[in-house]
Amino acid sequence: MTDNPNPLPSIIPEKDWKKIQRMLSKRSLWMIHFCTGCGAMEMPPTMTSRYDMERFGIIPMATPRQADLLLVTGYVAVKTLKRIVRVYEQMQDPKYVISFGSCPINGGLYWDSYNTIKRLDKYIPVDLYIAGCMPRPEAIMDAFLKLMKDIDEGRADGWLRYRKYYDKYRANQMRVFKRWDE
Amino acid sequence: MKAIEIFKELGIEYEEMKVKGNSTPRYRAKVEPDKLEEIIKKFKTQGFKHFVALSCVDWIKEGNMELIYHLFSYDTLEDVFLSIYLPRDEPKYKTLRHLFPQIETYEREVHEMFGVEFEGNDRLGEFILEDWNDMPPMRKDFDTVKYVKEKYESVPLVEGRGDKQ
Numbered sequence: 001m002t003d004n005p006n007p008l009p010s011i012i013p014e015k016d017w018k019k020i021q022r023m024l025s026k027r028s029l030w031m032i033h034f035c036t037g038c039g040a041m042e043m044p045p046t047m048t049s050r051y052d053m054e055r056f057g058i059i060p061m062a063t064p065r066q067a068d069l070l071l072v073t074g075y076v077a078v079k080t081l082k083r084i085v086r087v088y089e090q091m092q093d094p095k096y097v098i099s100f101g102s103c104p105i106n107g108g109l110y111w112d113s114y115n116t117i118k119r120l121d122k123y124i125p126v127d128l129y130i131a132g133c134m135p136r137p138e139a140i141m142d143a144f145l146k147l148m149k150d151i152d153e154g155r156a157d158g159w160l161r162y163r164k165y166y167d168k169y170r171a172n173q174m175r176v177f178k179r180w181d182e
Numbered sequence: 183m184k185a186i187e188i189f190k191e192l193g194i195e196y197e198e199m200k201v202k203g204n205s206t207p208r209y210r211a212k213v214e215p216d217k218l219e220e221i222i223k224k225f226k227t228q229g230f231k232h233f234v235a236l237s238c239v240d241w242i243k244e245g246n247m248e249l250i251y252h253l254f255s256y257d258t259l260e261d262v263f264l265s266i267y268l269p270r271d272e273p274k275y276k277t278l279r280h281l282f283p284q285i286e287t288y289e290r291e292v293h294e295m296f297g298v299e300f301e302g303n304d305r306l307g308e309f310i311l312e313d314w315n316d317m318p319p320m321r322k323d324f325d326t327v328k329y330v331k332e333k334y335e336s337v338p339l340v341e342g343r344g345d346k347q
Contacts, residue, residue, distance in 0.1 A: 112330050119339075169340055
């Protein structure tokens with residue numbers, strides 16, 4: 001067996017490769033915004049020329065399969081949650097979730113509603129919460145920068161938690177769904 | 183044709199409701215459930231061609247369910263509310279979707295939220311609420327806070343937040 005003329009650069013250890021990977025992936029976030037509730041209203045000014053989030057490298061994407069950042073913009077009804085889980089499971093790893101406004105944190109305005117879930121991270125892992133009703137575009141961009149920092153430092157690990165505790169998340173989801181397949 | 187004239191022709195007692203900001207009054211009438219179909223037909227031929235909404239009120243103390251059929255005329259710009267009362271423990275009525283097709287959707291909603299049965303409407307299945315397995319939620323004896331505590335607050339948190347990657 002002859003020697004490989006192009007050996008892998010073994011000078012860089014595995015740990016540092018991951019670091020480089022994270023450094024690069026934080027700069028190419030493709031976002032899909034799941035427009036539930038009123039938070040979607042804050043997205044057009046954030047995306048377009050007034051606040052222009054594209055300068056941070058975040059671009060909206062039309063389909064979940066090519067996106068890696070999921071934005072849940074408002075209250076989540078049980079019916080919506082089923083679709084959110086579907087969208088989330090279609091996305092490829094690594095994937096990140098930002099939940100938006102007070103409603104996915106503790107129910108917000110809908111704290112006693114019979115049909116909205118109160119806390120989103122009981123059902124899917126959430127990397128970052130933005131509080132406020134509604135958060136301003138400045139807060140959204142602040143969250144994006146914070147998420148980039150978290151990705152860089154390896155703290156945005158929701159997708160790993162979803163893999164590891166998949167049974168628990170699925171058990172929680174099935175407590176509010178009667179059946180999964182429609 | 184004005185709403186008052188139609189009411190007088192049919193011999194129904196009606197009530198005028200003054201609405202702040204509106205110069206024309208709105209008319210409200212309590213009618214018998216058996217006669218409602220004929221009355222709506224009469225109104226429809228006399229210019230009340232717009233069926234605005236069908237809504238339901240749960241009068242728990244009186245033991246009644248009130249169904250309100252809301253009609254509007256573009257000729258005279260008048261609103262008419264026709265209400266019928268059904269017994270609360272077994273609310274049952276016939277469908278009126280052959281008069282206005284949009285009534286079907288309202289009947290589905292009222293059926294889901296209040297549990298009123300509409301005979302002849304074959305689409306009274308699951309509508310807005312998905313995976314619902316309790317009593318209809320808009321009924322007055324439905325305890326929302328208790329339901330929320332039992333269903334959502336008892337869901338445990340998944341641990342592992344802050345684990346090292």
